[in-house]
Amino acid sequence: xxxxxxxxxxxxxxxxxxxxxxxxxxxxxxxxxxxxxxxxxxxxxxxxxxxxxxxxxxxxxxxxxxxxxxxxxxxxxxxxxxxxxxxxxxxxxxxxxxxxxxxxxxxxxxxxxxxxxxxxxxxxxxxxxxxxxxxxxxxxxxxxxxxxxxxxxxxxxxxxxxxxxxxxxxxxxxxxxxxxxxxxxxxxxxxxxxxxxxxxxxxxxxxxxxxxxxxxxxxxxxxxxxxxxxxxxxxxxxxxxxxxxxxxxxxxxxxxxxxxxxxxxxxxxxxxxxxxxxxxxxxxxxxxxxxxxxxxxxxxxxxxxxxxxxxxxxxxxxxxxxxxxxxxxxxxxxxxxxxxxxxxxxxxxxxxxxxxxxxxxxxxxxxxxxxxxxxxxxxxxxxxxxxxxxxxxxxxxxxx
Numbered sequence: 001x002x003x004x005x006x007x008x009x010x011x012x013x014x015x016x017x018x019x020x021x022x023x024x025x026x027x028x029x030x031x032x033x034x035x036x037x038x039x040x041x042x043x044x045x046x047x048x049x050x051x052x053x054x055x056x057x058x059x060x061x062x063x064x065x066x067x068x069x070x071x072x073x074x075x076x077x078x079x080x081x082x083x084x085x086x087x088x089x090x091x092x093x094x095x096x097x098x099x100x101x102x103x104x105x106x107x108x109x110x111x112x113x114x115x116x117x118x119x120x121x122x123x124x125x126x127x128x129x130x131x132x133x134x135x136x137x138x139x140x141x142x143x144x145x146x147x148x149x150x151x152x153x154x155x156x157x158x159x160x161x162x163x164x165x166x167x168x169x170x171x172x173x174x175x176x177x178x179x180x181x182x183x184x185x186x187x188x189x190x191x192x193x194x195x196x197x198x199x200x201x202x203x204x205x206x207x208x209x210x211x212x213x214x215x216x217x218x219x220x221x222x223x224x225x226x227x228x229x230x231x232x233x234x235x236x237x238x239x240x241x242x243x244x245x246x247x248x249x250x251x252x253x254x255x256x257x258x259x260x261x262x263x264x265x266x267x268x269x270x271x272x273x274x275x276x277x278x279x280x281x282x283x284x285x286x287x288x289x290x291x292x293x294x295x296x297x298x299x300x301x302x303x304x305x306x307x308x309x310x311x312x313x314x315x316x317x318x319x320x321x322x323x324x325x326x327x328x329x330x331x332x333x334x335x336x337x338x339x340x341x342x343x344x345x346x347x348x349x350x351x352x353x354x355x356x357x358x359x360x361x362x363x364x365x366x367x368x369x370x371x372x373x374x375x376x377x378x379x380x381x382x383x384x385x386x387x388x389x390x391x392x393x394x395x396x397x398x399x400x
Contacts, residue, residue: 088217089164090351091116091208093144093201094173096125099225099306101132102344103170107352108138114164118144118155118173146173146200148187149397156207167217168351169208171201171224171282178272183262190396191255191262193271197278202285203397213297219357223350224286226303226362226380230279233377243276245379245389252392283362283376284386285393290360291383292390302356304363305374306346307338342369 090107094100095117107113117139119125125141142158145151159166175196177184186195205222212220228236230243237243245251246265253260262269264277283303290301338346349371350356350363356371364374379385394400 087112087114088167088352089114089116090168090170091118091159091166092170092172093118093146093204095119096121096128098340099343099347100170100172101128102340103172103347103351104129104139104344105132105134106341106344106348108134110352111138113138113352115139116159116162116164117141120145144204146196146204147175147192149200149203150187152200152203153207156204159208160211165215165217166208166211167215167219168221169205169212169223170347170351171205171222172347173197173201174225174275174278176275178275180269180271183257183269183271183274185256185262189254189256191257191269191274193274194251194255194264194278194281197275198281198285199393199397201282202393203399205285205289206394206397206399209293209297209299212299219352219354220297220299221351221357222286222289222299222301223347224282224301224303225347226283226286226305227276227279228305230276230283231305231377231380233375237276237377241270241273241276243273243280243379245277245280245385248385248388248392251389251396254396280380281389281393283380284382284389286362287360287381287383288386288390291386294359300357300359302350302359302361302363304347304350306343307365346371 090113092100092104092107092115095104095115096119100117104115104117108115115134115138117125117129119141120143122141122143129139129141140162142155143151144155173196175193177193184192186192186200188195190199201224205224209222212222228234229239231237232242244265246267248264250261250266251264253266255262255264257269261267263274264281286301286303289299293299294301346363346365346369356363358373362374362376363371365371375381391400
């Protein structure tokens with residue numbers, strides 16, 4: 001019952017076919033990076049480096065970046081060439097609320113990590129960081145809208161301007177619109193759930209892969225958050241509509257819904273299924289990254305399901321009665337309830353724990369909160385489908 005109820009959640013984002021995005025993306029500032037904390041000389045250098053970037057014209061309707069907090073100076077190497085101890089640098093998408101924010105806090109409060117909070121709404125992220133007690137020197141906010149590939153590319157440019165290495169990337173943000181009757185679309189015209197959750201993250205991870213390769217950190221990791229709802233070898237994964245990518249014909253046609261389907265399998269639009277399909281894509285993508293790059297780079301690629309976060313903001317637009325009853329139902333009936341704080345600690349564990357460095361793994365936790373390597377469904381572990389998904393996705397985001 002709880003799983004069926006969860007599948008009725010409404011969408012919280014609506015980006016229409018014309019490519020215009022919602023009001024939370026209207027705040028704009030210079031190149032997405034605040035320079036208030038930089039000394040004058042450094043700012044002048046920044047302006048010089050930015051000339052070429054400013055000369056480029058954004059396409060009509062492209063999403064511009066918002067202000068970002070400037071990070072403190074990075075530790076330099078010693079004169080003897082030996083590297084000094086430094087904080088790890090981690091990018092977390094969707095870090096202004098829910099699982100992403102809880103993970104940011106869990107990592108930042110160790111004092112060993114600097115968190116780049118990649119969020120659509122800068123002001124929301126800043127307020128969230130402050131309210132959660134994350135100290136200023138431990139985080140930077142950069143604007144990122146995964147529903148715009150231009151925004152993804154601009155985020156990568158802005159990250160490079162920070163001059164920080166990248167050690168860990170956490171692809172966490174997601175769109176979920178289970179009650180939508182008609183599809184919404186990204187700026188490029190892809191169905192919103194798959195376009196954001198999969199294609200946006202796919203481009204982001206590909207563009208940042210070289211940064212991670214160059215990192216000298218002791219443990220480099222790329223993590224993509226999965227979901228039990230996309231894993232059909234579980235009870236939750238068998239709640240209709242079940243995830244099914246079919247032969248990827250809809251994805252190959254562009255998910256545009258014009259003389260083709262907006263669904264990956266080419267079927268009729270279903271908001272709940274679109275989300276579940278995107279999670280299968282996330283888990284397949286993680287495995288394909290592992291096959292292609294782990295041996296060469298030493299980067300650990302992993303996915304996870306942190307548990308049922310029944311109080312997450314994902315449910316904020318559901319009916320009040322559901323929001324009232326769902327958390328206690330998960331706590332006392334299904335026993336599957338996990339708080340945002342606990343889920344954040346689990347994701348932070350996958351990002352930083354020395355014992356969780358194995359690559360190609362889908363992590364889960366038992367009732368004693370102990371991590372273990374879980375099994376993916378037949379489709380979510382299909383190597384041939386992962387390869388085809390990768391190749392089609394490269395074309396859709398302009399990498400092939």
